[in-house]
Amino acid sequence: MIDFSHASKAYTNGDVVLDDINFSVSPGEFVVITGKSGAGKTTLGRLLIRDLLPTKGKIVIDGEDLSKIKPKNIPLIRRKIGFIFQDYKVILDKTVGENISMVLEIGGYASKKIPEKIARLLEMVGIPKKENLFPGQLSGGEIQRAAIARAIAADPPILFADEPTGNLDKDTSIEIFKLLQKINADGTTVIMATHDVTLIDLSPARHLTLEKGKIISDSEKKTSALSEPSPTAKTKRKIKK
Amino acid sequence: MNTALKNIRRTPFQSLSTVFVVSIILFVVGIFSLVTLASHSILLNFETKPQIIAYLKDAHTTDQVAGLISTLTSTQGVKNAVYISKQDALELYKKSVGNDPVLLGTVTDWGIVTADILPASVEITASNPKSFETIVSIMGNSDIVSETPAGKKEIDFPEDVISELTKWTNAIRTAGLLLIIALTIVCILTIMIIISMKISSRRMEISTLKLLGAKNFYIIKPYLTESMIYGLAGAFFGWVMSYITLLYSTPFLAPRLGGVISFPVRPSIVLILLLALLIFGLALSLISSLIAAARFVKRSK
Numbered sequence: 001m002i003d004f005s006h007a008s009k010a011y012t013n014g015d016v017v018l019d020d021i022n023f024s025v026s027p028g029e030f031v032v033i034t035g036k037s038g039a040g041k042t043t044l045g046r047l048l049i050r051d052l053l054p055t056k057g058k059i060v061i062d063g064e065d066l067s068k069i070k071p072k073n074i075p076l077i078r079r080k081i082g083f084i085f086q087d088y089k090v091i092l093d094k095t096v097g098e099n100i101s102m103v104l105e106i107g108g109y110a111s112k113k114i115p116e117k118i119a120r121l122l123e124m125v126g127i128p129k130k131e132n133l134f135p136g137q138l139s140g141g142e143i144q145r146a147a148i149a150r151a152i153a154a155d156p157p158i159l160f161a162d163e164p165t166g167n168l169d170k171d172t173s174i175e176i177f178k179l180l181q182k183i184n185a186d187g188t189t190v191i192m193a194t195h196d197v198t199l200i201d202l203s204p205a206r207h208l209t210l211e212k213g214k215i216i217s218d219s220e221k222k223t224s225a226l227s228e229p230s231p232t233a234k235t236k237r238k239i240k241k
Numbered sequence: 242m243n244t245a246l247k248n249i250r251r252t253p254f255q256s257l258s259t260v261f262v263v264s265i266i267l268f269v270v271g272i273f274s275l276v277t278l279a280s281h282s283i284l285l286n287f288e289t290k291p292q293i294i295a296y297l298k299d300a301h302t303t304d305q306v307a308g309l310i311s312t313l314t315s316t317q318g319v320k321n322a323v324y325i326s327k328q329d330a331l332e333l334y335k336k337s338v339g340n341d342p343v344l345l346g347t348v349t350d351w352g353i354v355t356a357d358i359l360p361a362s363v364e365i366t367a368s369n370p371k372s373f374e375t376i377v378s379i380m381g382n383s384d385i386v387s388e389t390p391a392g393k394k395e396i397d398f399p400e401d402v403i404s405e406l407t408k409w410t411n412a413i414r415t416a417g418l419l420l421i422i423a424l425t426i427v428c429i430l431t432i433m434i435i436i437s438m439k440i441s442s443r444r445m446e447i448s449t450l451k452l453l454g455a456k457n458f459y460i461i462k463p464y465l466t467e468s469m470i471y472g473l474a475g476a477f478f479g480w481v482m483s484y485i486t487l488l489y490s491t492p493f494l495a496p497r498l499g500g501v502i503s504f505p506v507r508p509s510i511v512l513i514l515l516l517a518l519l520i521f522g523l524a525l526s527l528i529s530s531l532i533a534a535a536r537f538v539k540r541s542k
Contacts, residue, residue: 049452072456079454089449106455150453 001027001189002048002158006057009043009213017043019213020057025191027157030184032200033193035210041193042086044210045162048191049078061158079107082151082188084161088143090135096122096146097131100153107154121149125179141172145179152183159183161192165199177202244463245470248439255435256471262431263475263525264482266424267518271483273417274514279502280410286501287406293365293376293398301361301385309383313365316379318372322365330359360387360395373398425525432471432529436464440537447537461534465527472526476518483518484511 002025009018018040025031035041046052047059050066059066061077069077090099100118109117118131125145127138135143144164151159161180165173177192177199184190192199200207207219249256297306306324313322325333334354338344344354365376380386380396387395440447440461450460487506495504 051452075451075454075456077454078452083452085449085452089445089452091446091449102450102455103453106450106453106459154454 001025001029001062002191003060004044004047004057005060007047007054007059008056009040009047009052010055017213018047018054021213021215023208023215023218025189027189028184028187029189030181030203030205031191031208032203032205033191033208033210034195034197034200035193036195039195039210040213041195041210042162045083045160045191045193048158048160049081049083050074075106079154080156080158082154082156082159084144084147084151084159084164086163086166088135088147090143090147090150092135095132095134096127096138096149099135099146100131100150103150103153109154117153118149121153122146125149126175140167141169141176144168144172144176148176148179148183152188156188158189158191161190161194163194164192165194165196170198173199174202181205242466245466248463248467249470252439255438259432259435259471260474260478263428263471263522264478266428267476267479267522268482268486269424270421270521271479271514271518272486273421274517275483275487275506277414277417278510279498280413282502283498284406284410292367293373293380293396294362295365295380295383295386296360296362296395296397297385298387299360305385306361306363309363309380309385312379313363313376316372316375318367318369319376320366320368322363325362325364327356327359327361330361331356334359428475428525429529429532432468432526433533435471436468436530436533437536439467440464440533457534457538461530461537464534465530468526468530468533469523472522472524473519475526476522477515479522480515480518483514487511 004021004023007018007021008016010016021044033041033044043052047054047066048061050069053067061080064077066077090096091102094102097115097118100121101114104114104117105111115131119128122128122130125148127142127145127149130138130142130146135146138146144167148161148164151161159180164180165176168176173196180190180192181203207217208215209217310322310324313319331354363380365380367373367376377396377398381394389395447460491504491506494502498504
């Protein structure tokens with residue numbers, strides 16, 4: 001599903017952020033990428049959504065080489081990846097419902113079905129009936145949940161979470177992590193970038209460690225439940241669509 | 242539409258000033274359209290009236306007149322040539338003076354005006370004032386055209402009036418066109434700057450939308466809608482101002498142009514003006530917002 005092959009990224013000032021990255025992610029897998037700040041986790045995510053291009057190597061998603069993709073098709077690739085941003089990137093003067101609605105509109109959802117879908121998503125992420133509130137009226141954990149709801153709104157097959165617990169207390173972090181596990185159990189491939197190593201102990205998920213732009217370890221820890229979604233989970237995703 | 246209206250509400254003064262600029266520009270466009278239409282009517286009125294009148298000697302035959310008219314009508318630039326007999330001339334005279342007993346000669350020592358004292362004539366309407374010279378030359382060579390005691394052919398033609406009028410009409414049209422072009426550029430730049438500023442002020446939101454998979458059209462759609470609202474609102478207010486100006490100037494214009502243009506101006510013309518201004522306003526707003534959006538698309542990834 002996702003294949004990084006000798007991918008490197010250097011900025012024009014010569015800083016090498018990622019160096020010869022090789023790894024693949026199978027459908028339904030839950031991968032945790034850890035590393036200190038500046039290790040290259042965010043850059044890896046940006047490469048995945050084609051916000052950046054690798055300076056060397058290639059990145060393939062669903063058989064499409066991101067370096068060769070036509071500019072007009074970039075939005076289509078981005079719609080395959082739900083992205084939870086480190087700084088949330090929720091639009092502050094739009095309500096939670098409007099923030100989620102945008103993604104559904106972009107994905108071509110019928111307007112009539114959008115309110116019902118939003119209500120269902122908010123229920124799922126644990127902030128029911130908050131669609132009419134503005135982000136400023138929510139707590140940090142609630143904003144993060146709203147950002148997760150937005151990221152998974154259009155049922156993307158892949159979810160990339162960039163430091164989803166970075167600004168949260170321990171209990172809320174665990175809740176968010178469990179929520180991501182739940183999303184993964186429903187059949188979505190989840191890649192979570194975090195510097196919070198305590199979360200890794202909570203899950204048997206595959207664990208990649210980045211240091212100074214290189215992968216220094218790949219646990220390849222997988223459980224059958226996480227690496228391959230159950231037939232029930234796949235059916236659930238189809239029903240949601 | 243909701244996003245566009247929200248954008249307008251967020252920056253009410255920017256929006257108001259844009260609508261104001263568009264209104265003023267389209268008001269000027271509306272007024273110049275009416276002036277152009279009026280000058281066209283005035284010119285048409287002059288052009289469709291007989292422009293050259295050649296008075297004939299009393300001694301002329303029907304064949305001679307038919308020959309002259311045939312020569313004239315086959316000449317390039319002649320729209321129409323009509324023979325006015327003495328009797329026709331009397332009827333025209335009576336029609337022009339009405340029932341004035343002095344002018345009809347019924348209360349003077351001169352006696353009643355009769356057909357005998359009026360000359361027959363040939364009235365020619367030219368399609369183009371440039372053909373006057375040829376027409377006058379043909380008439381001048383005709384034996385049946387009467388002469389003054391000084392030996393000059395009796396041919397009347399308001400060459401100067403027509404050419405002056407044409408010159409003025411063309412000048413008004415050219416000046417109007419240049420002014421409209423200049424104002425159009427101002428209008429496009431104003432809308433473009435406002436929309437560019439709005440796009441720039443929301444670049445964080447736009448970059449987020451792009452990362453979420455939005456296509457450029459989805460992103461620029463609210464700005465295009467907003468711009469179209471400015472164009473349509475500006476066109477409507479510009480039309481209202483033009484119409485008010487027209488209504489207030491009608492008492493001044495009616496006695497002066499009453500014979501040429503019918504006052505009050507027909508509602509159909511006023512509605513056509515509204516439609517034309519709306520289309521023009523819409524086109525201007527679309528062009529300017531598309532330029533602003535194209536710049537944004539070019540700059541963004």
